[in-house]
Amino acid sequence: MRDVAIVAFAQTAHRRRTDELSEVDLLMPVLHEVLGATGLKANEIGFTCSGSADYLAGRAFSFTMALDGVGAHPPISESHVEMDGAWALYEAWVKIMTGEADTALVYSYGKSSPGEVRDVLTRQLDPYYLAPLWPDSVSLAALQAQALIDAGDTDEAALASIAARSRTDATTNPYAQLTGDVPAGDHLVHPLRTGDCPPIGDGAAAVVLAAGDTARALCARPAWIRGIDHRIEAHSLGVRDLTDSPSTRLAAQHAGAFERPVDTAELHAPFTSQEVVLRKALGLGGDTRINPSGGALAANPIMAAGLIRLGEAAARIHRGESDRALAHATSGPCLQQNLVAVLEGESAHA
Amino acid sequence: MTDVLSAPLVVEFPFTRSLGPVQSAFLTGLRERTVLGVRADDGTVLVPPVEYDPVTANELRELVEVATTGTVTTWAWNPFPRRDQPLGTPFAWVLVRLDGAATALLHALDAPGPDAVHTGMRVRIRWAATRTGAITDIACFEPYEGEAGPDEPTHHDGEFTDPVTGIVAPARLDYVHTAGRAQSAYLKALAGHRTVGERCPACRKVYVPPRGACPTCGIATAEQVEVGPRGTVTTFCIVNIKAKNLDIEVPYVYAHIALDGADLALHGRIAGIPYDQVRMGLRVEPVWAEGAAHPDHYRPTGEPDADYDTYKELV
Numbered sequence: 001m002r003d004v005a006i007v008a009f010a011q012t013a014h015r016r017r018t019d020e021l022s023e024v025d026l027l028m029p030v031l032h033e034v035l036g037a038t039g040l041k042a043n044e045i046g047f048t049c050s051g052s053a054d055y056l057a058g059r060a061f062s063f064t065m066a067l068d069g070v071g072a073h074p075p076i077s078e079s080h081v082e083m084d085g086a087w088a089l090y091e092a093w094v095k096i097m098t099g100e101a102d103t104a105l106v107y108s109y110g111k112s113s114p115g116e117v118r119d120v121l122t123r124q125l126d127p128y129y130l131a132p133l134w135p136d137s138v139s140l141a142a143l144q145a146q147a148l149i150d151a152g153d154t155d156e157a158a159l160a161s162i163a164a165r166s167r168t169d170a171t172t173n174p175y176a177q178l179t180g181d182v183p184a185g186d187h188l189v190h191p192l193r194t195g196d197c198p199p200i201g202d203g204a205a206a207v208v209l210a211a212g213d214t215a216r217a218l219c220a221r222p223a224w225i226r227g228i229d230h231r232i233e234a235h236s237l238g239v240r241d242l243t244d245s246p247s248t249r250l251a252a253q254h255a256g257a258f259e260r261p262v263d264t265a266e267l268h269a270p271f272t273s274q275e276v277v278l279r280k281a282l283g284l285g286g287d288t289r290i291n292p293s294g295g296a297l298a299a300n301p302i303m304a305a306g307l308i309r310l311g312e313a314a315a316r317i318h319r320g321e322s323d324r325a326l327a328h329a330t331s332g333p334c335l336q337q338n339l340v341a342v343l344e345g346e347s348a349h350a
Numbered sequence: 351m352t353d354v355l356s357a358p359l360v361v362e363f364p365f366t367r368s369l370g371p372v373q374s375a376f377l378t379g380l381r382e383r384t385v386l387g388v389r390a391d392d393g394t395v396l397v398p399p400v401e402y403d404p405v406t407a408n409e410l411r412e413l414v415e416v417a418t419t420g421t422v423t424t425w426a427w428n429p430f431p432r433r434d435q436p437l438g439t440p441f442a443w444v445l446v447r448l449d450g451a452a453t454a455l456l457h458a459l460d461a462p463g464p465d466a467v468h469t470g471m472r473v474r475i476r477w478a479a480t481r482t483g484a485i486t487d488i489a490c491f492e493p494y495e496g497e498a499g500p501d502e503p504t505h506h507d508g509e510f511t512d513p514v515t516g517i518v519a520p521a522r523l524d525y526v527h528t529a530g531r532a533q534s535a536y537l538k539a540l541a542g543h544r545t546v547g548e549r550c551p552a553c554r555k556v557y558v559p560p561r562g563a564c565p566t567c568g569i570a571t572a573e574q575v576e577v578g579p580r581g582t583v584t585t586f587c588i589v590n591i592k593a594k595n596l597d598i599e600v601p602y603v604y605a606h607i608a609l610d611g612a613d614l615a616l617h618g619r620i621a622g623i624p625y626d627q628v629r630m631g632l633r634v635e636p637v638w639a640e641g642a643a644h645p646d647h648y649r650p651t652g653e654p655d656a657d658y659d660t661y662k663e664l665v
Contacts, residue, residue, distance in 0.1 A: 020354050022530030024563045028570055042568050058361045058525040068561055071568025114359070114525040119432065123521060127365060128373055129398045129485050130456060132519055134434040139443045142426030143456075150424065150469045189443070190427035190464050234404040238445050238454030239396065242424065 004096050005215040005222030006343065007208050008037040009311035009318075014177040014203035014299035017113040021202075023052075023062050027109050028069040030206040034105070038208050038218040042071040045208075046101025048078045049092045051085035051108035052303050055120050066109065077101070084108060085205060085307030086268075086329030086339050092209055093228055102211045103218075109204035110303040117200050117302060125333060126235055137333070138197055138271075140237065142189040144334045145273035147242040149191060153280065156191055159272040160184045163195045163297055166272075170294025177201045177299040198270040203301030205308045223314035223325075223343040227255030230329075230339035237334055245281040248328065248338040252282055255340045257326050262342065264289045264316055264325040266309040270296040274335055278328060282340075288326075292316065306330065310341055317345040355534040359527040365519045370401040374515055375413055375508035380487035383477055386506055387416050387451050394452035395503050398485075415506040416450035417499020418475040420491075423447050423454045427464035434522075436490050442467045446491055449499030458490040466493070483514030532562035535574060543638055547612055549573040555613035578609035581648070582656040583632040584665045585615075588625055603628040607648055608664045615664050622649030630665075631655035 010033035018026055035042065042048075048070060052063050059065070063080045072078060077100075081087045085108025092104035112120075118136035125131045148154045163182065170176035178199040185194030208218070215222040231247035231254075233240055252258060265288050269275035275290070284290065291297075293312040296305045306329025316322035324344045331337040369377060372388050376399050379386040388399030389412040396404070403410050426443045428435070435441075436458035444467075445454035460476065461467050474494035481487035529537060532548055536559045539546035547558035548571035555564065556575045564571055586605035592598075603625050606615035620628050622637070633653040636645035 019356065019528040020531055022533065022562050024561060025530055025532075025570070028563060028568070031568065055361075055523070058359050058523060058527065065561060068563040068565040069568055071564070071566060073566040114527055115523060120523055123523070127367055127519055128369070128377070128517065131521070132485050132517075133436055133457065134432060135443060135456060136432055136435075139426050139428055143424050143443055143445060146426055146469065147424040187427065187429065187464075190429070192426075236398070236400070236404070236453070237456060238398075238423075238447075239404050 002097055002099070002211045003215070003224055004093055004209055004211050005219065005224045006310065006314035007210045007215050007219035007222050008034040009205070009207045009315045010034045010037070011175050011205040011308055011311060012203045013175050014201045014301050016177065016199070016201050018111065018202040019113070023057065023059070023066050023109055023111055024069040026111065026202060027066055027107060027204045030204050031069055031105070031107060034206045034208045040103065040208065040218070043074070043076070045103050045105045046077065047092055047095045047104040048076055049080065049088040049104060049106050051081045051083050051088035051307065052110065053082055055123055056117065056302055057111040057114045070105070084303050084305065084329055084331055086310055087230065087331070089207065089209070089307060089310055090228060090230060090339060093225060096209060096211050102214050104209040105206065106209065106307065107204065107206035108304040108307045110301040111202045112200050112302055113202050138192060139189045140333045141271040141273065142192045143237065144242040144277070145191050145196070145271065148273050148276055151243045153243055154273065154276045159196050162272040162275050166291055166294045166297040169292055170298030173293050173298060175299060176294045179294065179298060192271060192273070196272040198296050198300035201299065201301055203299060203304055205304045205311055207307065207311050207314065219318065221318055221320060221345050223317035223345065226342045226344050227257070228339070228341040229254035230337065232337040235332070235336060240334070242334055243277065245277050245335050245338060248278055248281040248335065248340060251338050251340040252326070255342045257282065257340055257342050260324065262288055262324050262326040264292065264313060264322040266293060266295065266313040266325065266327045267291055268296055268306045268309045268329045270300050270305070272297065277335060282326065306339065313343050317343055320345070323347065353534055354528050354531065355537055356526055356528040359525040360522065361525065362520070362522040365521055366516060367519060368516045369514065372399045372401045372410060372413070374513050375510070377483040377485070377517065378510045378514045380485070381481045381483040381514065382510055383418070385416050385418055385448060385475070386413050386508065387503060388413055395450060396453050397448050397451035398455050413506045413508040414450070414503035416448045416503045418448070419494055419496070419499045420446040420448035420451070420473060422459070422467070422469055422471045422473060424469055425459065425467050427467060436486065441490065444473070444491060446473055450501060450503035457488055460490045460492050472498070484517055530562060532560040532571065536560055537643070540644055544576055545578045545609055546574050546576050549575050556611060557614050558609060558612040558616055575611065577611035578636070580633060580635045580651055581607040581609035582661050583620065583628065583630055583634060584608050584661050585630060586620065586628050601625045605648070607634060608661050613664070618645060619647040620649070621647040629655065631658060631661070
């Protein structure tokens with residue numbers, strides 16, 4: 001098995017609107033930043049993989065336009081997932097593990113401002129039984145939140161404290177969109193208040209992966225991916241226990257998360273109630289720092305927010321602020337699909 | 351913001367989907383006010399039914415009929431219904447486990463307010479007046495204090511006259527598209543019948559239309575360069591099939607045209623010359639229609655044809 005690490009991470013400042021920027025305009029600065037940090041040129045990268053969804057901005061094949069920002073000529077080895085960039089990172093990790101590449105550029109972007117993201121996300125649902133009802137993303141999360149309240153796992157006050165902690169932590173995150181003292185607000189869809197929901201915005205992120213000694217040459221303290229896995233549950237909400245996330249637990253088990261405690265966890269929980277589910281599934285206690293970046297409640301560029309969790313966890317290892325971190329990304333309604341990675345700094349792996 | 355163009359953009363499709371045998375029976379059943387479930391490998395009854403077992407992935411075919419009454423397993427009060435949702439007035443989203451089923455169905459519950467809704471409350475289906483064989487044949491659920499249906503579902507052969515074998519699901523999403531800096535500048539210049547591309551600061555190539563970045567170098571383009579108006583046909587095709595909603599007589603010629611000064615060919619229709627006389631190297635110029643946002647077509651300038659070597663890099 002090869003050792004693979006995240007050696008660079010960059011993200012945009014996330015904003016409600018970016019009318020003046022096309023998707024490639026949004027993306028180019030973060031691509032240049034990670035390439036600059038590693039000293040690599042685009043044509044020195046072994047594999048490039050991206051994650052995005054055309055439905056967000058309503059632009060067909062926007063990912064092919066985004067490639068303009070990479071410099072894809074002469075032709076590069078490239079792939080795309082119509083998913084969060086965390087899954088693009090997974091594909092890139094597999095590519096490096098096969099030995100076909102030593103380095104990979106992974107990026108993702110989401111431009112939600114042109115559309116109504118609550119409506120857009122209904123189009124990812126079962127087209128026979130769900131999509132004709134247009135159940136929006138906040139409503140589905142609210143069904144999960146009520147199930148948690150009914151089960152005694154949380155209450156509205158506890159959810160509000162998750163929101164407050166996240167936005168307070170985000171005050172030290174210069175890229176965050178929603179920070180500081182944010183009111184709990186009215187019920188958007190009961191029991192979720194506006195404060196329990198993520199901001200809607202535009203943003204992009206990029207990371208560079210590298211194997212073995214290449215990683216050591218590119219980064220003073222690489223964030224080694226000790227394990228990574230993703231698992232999925234049934235799509236239909238009515239067959240799942242919405243208060244639990246067995247897919248997260250199984251992915252974490254396969255990633256080795258339960259072998260030793262993690263000091264930091266970056267959880268992709270766009271809604272406060274989803275953090276409750278994830279903490280339970282991952283068995284995270286008070287000694288683990290949860291979402292020091294503020295998490296998706298502070299900035300939620302759809303299709304990039306999961307990759308940003310991996311990037312934020314890695315950046316803390318790069319800076320020496322964490323030795324062993326868990327990063328999580330989710331996809332689909334009510335945490336249907338979940339990815340877990342365990343990252344470590346070198347000194348912690350004696 | 352004043353420099354960036356924006357316009358409404360509607361993305362709309364009528365998705366036409368075929369149904370598997372279980373989905374077909376379920377949706378036809380709804381049309382006939384009958385709710386069918388399917389028995390899973392573990393013996394439990396799944397409603398709404400699926401074609402394959404969620405655990406074992408085996409094909410499921412044993413249909414049963416369940417009650418039209420059930421119990422709310424979780425709910426969410428929606429004070430601001432959105433377009434196309436089941437009810438136009440505030441309602442509760444609910445997951446309902448119908449009597450006889452082991453799993454829950456998502457739909458709307460018509461109730462006066464959140465205080466009137468709780469997990470465990472009893473509800474029944476309110477059928478839509480017009481039913482076509484779709485999940486929307488259930489108009490919504492409504493509170494129900496009467497008798498519960500049987501716990502044990504009854505066998506059903508899934509046979510109906512005139513079964514539904516497909517659904518047409520309209521999907522419409524509304525956007526406000528913004529063109530971004532480079533394309534806004536391009537479109538504004540076009541309004542003045544000028545074609546303006548952008549030059550890459552590294553490789554010096556001029557891209558028309560500009561997309562904001564050099565796809566070879568991966569860096570931003572910014573220097574604006576007016577190109578054309580004349581250009582050279584680099585390659586072309588003859589269109590023989592009339593496109594829907596397009597008022598152009600076939601056959602006609604659609605071509606790649608390298609405008610003078612541009613390093614990328616753009617697309618355009620060629621007219622003003624018989625279709626079978628269009629050739630690579632033909633020199634053309636744009637023809638503008640009154641008030642149009644872009645050239646209607648390109649026509650021959652009458653100049654001698656361009657030498658192949660002058661445009662071979664752009665073919």
